[in-house]
Amino acid sequence: MRKHFYVLLCALFIGYGAQASPGDTTWVQAHYDKWLDYYNNFDTTVTFPNGSVTYRKIYMIFTLGKYQCPGNPQYCGDWDYTITNYLMTPSGDTLELARLISPYANAGAPHTPWSWTQRYIYDVTDYYPVLKNSATMRILYSGYSGGFTANVKFAFIEGTPDRDVKGITRLWNGSFGYGNAIPIDTNFQSVNETAPTGTQSTDLKLTITGHGSDNNQCCEFLSRYYEVMLNNNQVAHTDIWRNDCGLNDLYPQSGTWLYERANWCPGALVRPNYHNLPGIVAGNNFDVEINFQPYTGNGGGSYTTEAQLFYHGSMNKTVDASLDDIIAPTNYEGSFRANPVCGSPTIHVKNTGATAITSIHFQYGAENEPVTDYTWNGNLNSLQDTIITLPHLPYLDTISDNNLHKFTTKIMEVNGNADDDATNNTMSSYFMPAPLWPSQFLVQMKTNSETDQQGNCETTWQIFDQSNNVVAQRITSSINTIYTDTVFLPRGCYKMVVKDGSCDGLHWWVWDQVGGVTAGYIQIKKLPFGTISLNGNVNSGTYHDDFGCGFNQYFTTQGFGVGVENLSATPASVAAYPNPAQSAVTVSISGIANISGTVSLVDALGRTVLTQNCNSTTAILNVANLANGMYTVIYSDRANAEAKLQTRLLIAK
Template sequence: MLKRLRILVLLLLAGLALSERAQAAPGDTTRVTIFSQRKLTHYGFYDTTAVMPAAGRRYRKVLMHYILGRYPCPPGTQYCGSWDYTTRVILQPPAHDTLEMARIMTPYATDWLVRNKTHDYVVDVTDYAPLLVGNPGFRFDYQGYSWGFTVTVRLDFIEGTPPQDPVDVRNVYDGTFAFGRTSDPIEAHLPARSLVAPSAGTIALKSLISGHGSDPAGCAEFCRKFYQLLINNQWTSTTSLWRDDCGKNEVYPQTGTWVYDRGNWCPGAVVRRIVQPLNGLTTPGQPFTLDIDMQTYTANNQTSASAQYIWSSQLVTSGAINFRTDASLDEIIAPNSNENYVRENPICGGPQVRLRNLGSNRLTAVAIAYRVQGRGPTQTYNWTGDLAYGRDTLVALPPLSTLMNNTAGGRFQAWTASPNGTRDQNAYNDTLTTRFAPSIQLPGSITVNMTTNNARNGLWNETSWQIVDVAGNVVAQRVNAASSTTFNDNVRLVPGCYSLRLTDLGCDGFSWWASPATVGSMRILNSAGSVLNTINGDFGCEYTLNFQVAGPLASAANQKLLNALDVYPNPSHDGRFTFDLNLPSTQDVQLRVVDALGRRVWARALPQVKATVQQLALDGVAPGVYALEVRLADGTTLNRRLVID
């Protein structure tokens, strides 16, 4: 009997332990896979169902991971994974509107197989949490006419209290509507709707809209149009249906015309949701009318009027704001090895994070602490500003020494503290951690070898470059370059962190297969002429290479020497500086000023000096960035950057 009682007690304790584990704590994540490595083999719908987590839980955030990959098509297949097609993830909850949750455009990915490449697109779908229960249906809509892609769709349910509890989502407009066709005007599909505002909480119109087709005017894929939102017959806003940043796509390069801007979308990118809050425009608990008026347009040739918009506008209602004070660290942009931040990484200078206010009180101050885990101290940056609820800002943090002298990568961590000088009511969105790779190292003497193509912007070539230090000072550059010309710019750099920034005014790089221009090139060479780095010219609008110039850490004596030199005012408006030198002993000193290409523009010898204050007059020297070199008797050189503006 006693033995049975002991067994019963053990079973009860085990059951309690399992029960405690089943009740996940805030921050715990439940993952549900909807599609797994699904090969896209036909145009149209791919339907399935999925079992959702148990009802009754609150989720701080629900994230959709849409992982696109490739598979080899059968021999002889044309255009395998080669085109930019519309794909949509659609939720089909029982007894409810069918709702489009996300829209992603496939990239031109002919080379993905040989590159063994996939891409994980992440979309916040927290609004749909009340409908992600039970065993709902899901539809993947593939509007492609060739095959070769695979798709995995997964939902991550992150437990905790959301900024606002989502209540409901309903369609207002949903469908594919002709544009510019007199027999089927788009306004017939966008009539005024009679709706009712919730008595509490918030309400917003959230839309996924993308333009397609190509009539003689390029509509609607390649024409810039807009719509107006009317509430109770009153104009409230005008929204452009255009993406003007396709040449800055994180998924690049691609094997097609990825750089061309389009009707509110880009190849290989998530279609951005248009969010229009309605609370200040409606009365709680009262009916209102909502109307969208599309820009007037009629195709000149009705026979070829192929323009259309894929349109999904949803009315999203949410509960009251749950926290008064909540500073959220939304994302670490750099340092970060995640593929969605490839253009910004790797870095060696100042980190970049996105800060968002998710409290009802305006956020005016917060401390942001950050570090490389396991290396060096924690730094703190005190941010000040003014963010209303839901608003965010990009914060550039001061440089971190453990990033500037890093050759192995590691884990970077940042967190917020003391928002508005008080306690944060929601600690679960305060901290983020990323993995990162190190930036490359280059020697202090390099040559930027650039051959321009023949693409012109006015008199000059479209492509230019600058090298800037961590303070944002330009230390070398090649701008207003002649076309079809080779330049070898010798650059000397002191130890530190730098960024080589390329820009192309045509947003098609200096070497792109679809450009009518000739092919350019750019390489970084060492002093012996060996190639250290080759820049891929298919970068679209811009490209940044962050790099380190290594050097020994300054000893206490050397640090004292560094502090012995001061030059002011800097920048100087007229080229005149005050030179203040205070050395530990009397000695001969050589002064030299060189430009960004290492050419001497001024020199002077100072015999037997220890402490001196003199005028350094660079009369007639053109505005720009220069380097002052102070060479001491033992060969030590002190450097200061001079700016004439």
């Protein structure tokens, strides 16, 4: 299940986020800030709608928070515990709706103070047949210390669902040892089922996470696989693994958050696996089972599982696209790494009709600003989804305040015409602008002792302009070395990308305790003094530069000019990159309507060592034969010899 289901229907309660299109919404509160104080079931009675109305979407919003444990125990909100949400109906149905793993959330960590909360949003629309009338919601908290709170509510959005659900069957569930003398497969033996009337497709949903550790670190830290068998034929082969924990949106954490694990990450919702059972329609009798990878250990590990069959009817719409999420710009903490953003918005779209989609016409823009039109072309089959990066939105580059702004995108046409359902065509988000940086700054990086395969430092940084050109970078560095690079940038939107090969940042508190890896850092320095904050990164203390696999930092600059007169009504500027340079330098000129002049390099003694004509916004200078040192780059306009732009360039080979 994708993490991006954030709808502004939630904003009725929380004030910001993304907003789905019109449609009456019924809110149902289950648990309200319940203290999860120890391993236990926490039950509450819920009254859902009576089933007389159809719903386009049903979301479950689980808000995890913290409380200060009475008595000052050793641990309080510190550990990665499994939190499972069950629906229990009066007729005896018990179904797992959702699962998440709590983060390492010590109150001393920078992003998890006592006031911290995080929302985990699940699409539970397919459970509509049982989300009716009176029921019990259960939270199973598998924790041996307290400190967390749980708030659970449901949003029922009226409308037509993508498909009707004809039936739900719970197959296998429970936690089972793996690698023991008794194979785990004995708990997942073949089940015979018959698809109910109206079934057009059948899907197996399997939620599985590995826990515990044996002599091979199975199951939490050892990748294994399972196979889905339909009528003795394999229809799926899936690794029980997540390799993206080092890209967690909640970072840094006060534990081993960045390690890859058996289909879960601390502080993240658990993604179920969905497997279509091909050819299973109404009246078909079939056998389904799960076979695990053969394995022998010493019995210390287990898999926690929940398997359910969903029988779906035919598609309710012929041609329809749904806006499911605004990934950027948004203030939703579940998209923290992608925000704040300048330049181009990013959205998540799904084909919710029976017909393949080849084009979608969008309109998008900020509140009270002109809208932009864009037509996406591609191929999106029924029920497929995709992430679309919309073309550059200039407004995102021009705002630099500390206020909330509203962004809206709308589907206007699908395949050249209005689609079947207008209620899923509009979505809005609230967001903070990308920060404004000076046009000249320093990137200072102290490398640690971890190397890549070539023996260089495994941590790199690059800055990209709006056209995805690299304008500054340090991708080859020695270990345990401080590098200070001067960056000059014209007015525009930029993205700084920091990557770490081992996904443990430039510093991790674990290495401070066990040794073996030195500590590094990366900082942005203002001139003449001062430090600029980086997205999610911490500059000091226990958790400094603990950013896992890396991070992105979007920012804007206003540009600058020196001695410029009457060149343009727009502020003019010149920049040179890479800086420092070794062989070739790109000189970029902005803010001048008609460029016609020369670009020169002047050394520290005032001697002009290179001059060439410049009739476009960029010029490439060959500096391979020039001596190391500081130079001045000067653009001189032919129409006005007194008008000049200049910047500084360091040549260091």
